[in-house]
Amino acid sequence: MRKVNQKGWLFVLPVVVLVAFNALIPMMTVVNYSVQETFGDNVFFWHGLGWFEDILKSDRFQAALGRQAFFTFLILIIEVPLGVIIALSMPRKGFWVPVCLVTMALPMLIPWNVVGAMWNIFTLPDIGLLGYFLNHVLGISYDMTQNPTAAWITVITMDVWHWTSLVVLLCYAGLVSIPDAYYQAAKIDGASNWSVFRYIQLPKMKQVLTIAVLLRFMDSFNVYTEPFVLTGGGPGNSTTLLSIDLVKIALGQFDLGPAAAMSLIYFAITLFASWLFYTLMTRNDVK
Amino acid sequence: MRKRSIIPILYIAFLMLPIYWLVAMSFKTTQEILGGFSLFPQTWTLASYRTIFTDPTWYWGYINSIAYVTINTVISVTVALPAAYAFSRYRFLGDKQLFFWLLTNRMAPAAVFALPFFQLYSAVGLFDTYWAVALAHCLFNIPLAVWILEGFMGGVPKELDETAFVDGYSFPRFFLKIFLPTIKAGVGVAAFFCFMFSWVELLLAKTLTAVYAKPIAATMTKTASSAGYELGLLAAAGTLTIIPGAIVIWFVRNYIAKGFALGRV
Secondary structure (H helix, E strand, C coil), X not given: CCEECCCHHHXXXXXXXXXXXXXXXXXXXXXXXXXXXXXXXXXXEECCCXXXXXXXXXHHHHHHHHHHHHHHHHHHHHHHHHHHHHHHHCCCCCCHHHHHHHHHHHHHHCCHHHHHHHHHHHHCCCCCHHHHHHHHHCCCCCCCCCCHHHHHHHXXXXXXXXXXHHHHHHHHHHXXXXXXXXXXXXXXXXXXXXXXXXXXXXXXXXXXXXHHHHHHHHHHHCCCHHHHHHHCCCCCCCCCCHHHHHHHHHHHCCCHHHHHHHHHHHHHHHHHHHHHHHHHXXXXXXX | CCHHXXXXXXXXXXXXXXXXXXXXXXXXXXXXXXXXXXXXXXXXXXXXXXXXXXXXXXXXXXXXXXXXXXXXXXXXXXXXXXXXXXXHHEECCCHHHHHHHHXXXXXXXXXXXXXXXXXXXXXXXXXXXXXXXXXXXXXXXXXHHHHHHHHHHHCCCXXXXXXXXXXCCCHHHHHHHHHHHHCHHHHHHHHHHHHHHHHHCCHHHHHCCCCCCCCHHHHHXXXXXXXXXXXXXXXXXXXXXXXXXXXXXXXXHHHHHHHHHHCCC
16 A cells, blocks of 8 residues: 655645646636637637537537547547557567567657658659559559548558557557466467457456557547648548647637637547546446 | 568558658659659769758757757656656545646647647747747656656565665665666656657647747748748658657667556556
């Protein structure tokens, strides 16, 4: 058991001060904007919850939220199983382990706008490797600046390229922590590959998998830079995700009130969904 | 070779293809890039790299980025160490709530904070300095560092602390001489993640800087839009941004798997 010691507060004080400075003050600014209306000249007056009502009822917000939810849903159902499969088939020891880990982690260390630019170059119809291959070798008409479906597939593929490794690394860490004795026991019992996975590997990975799903959820729900650099939200509005729309309203149109209200709704949704995931995935541990 | 190693091989090939294309393009001449498709550079040129290394607006971008990322990593890990110790060893009023609150900051979309951050850092006079970006990135890096370090510290038996105190070690001496070396893998992993998330973030870094602290990523977006899309230059700049990450990951390669497994992460 941990000791009760209020001195703990002294230890966490620097962290609290630094994070609070960055979290609470901007948050208060946002709340402040969200309840006010302005006609310019820095004159603000009380607007109540009007902006929140407007945003929640607006078709534009609902459409962006729908695209965002669909994007996150696709990311989770592709990246999590794929990550688990790759982690399971990776070597456990020897020369190839560091090679795999380093090459797999590489995409995560590339600045996000470079990722977007890189995929842009990669998919250019006539001079990009993938674009050229699809258009001129396979004969599939592919141009993501024209075709919304192509744009969606490209954005999803880019995110899979960028972030699946996070799931792989986390699951791999869970797998290597399983003692060999477990596998030997399973072999003696004549367990099939499936039951080894179901009853030994999966339970051991559960904790890291929870973290992986949570991180992937939060980050894909908040994704901004990569799709923005890749498609700019187009063609039309087809890949305008929630954060892209938010930045358009806040920094493009400078509509501070609606943008602030939208920010708070956005944050609340992320917070609630993360809490829900966390509670559902750890529910069995408590029992 | 076992049959199932085909999966990691295919996956790594998939990861390397876009990177290969970026590197290949950075060695091509603009003519060749726009002239048509070629799998390898026909005439190798270092022109794009020469531009970057001789033009101050380009190479200062790299220096700026490395400066604020380093400051941020040092601050985040330094303040997270005692906090993680407190979370793993003591119980105090509101500790669980505090821990959760810290984690919620990882969930806030950076897009939400862009404008208020600009106003905040302008108000305190730090706008367009390394400190502005370094401090702003603490928002998501400190919670992460605390989370990772707390996991590692939880794996160290409490007897270690108690024995040291019985032996007459003062707390700071124990922490620096005994505890820190024990969890150095954790410090490495935490520093790695702080470096990574600060290096790759662009939105806040771009919002909080104008001229003197502008990150390389922002220089790139400017070039992409203003100079009529010089793909070769853009590719060379992109290639160079991969290098710091590759170096850092090479140093922590042995800690990554072990580190994850030891920690609660």
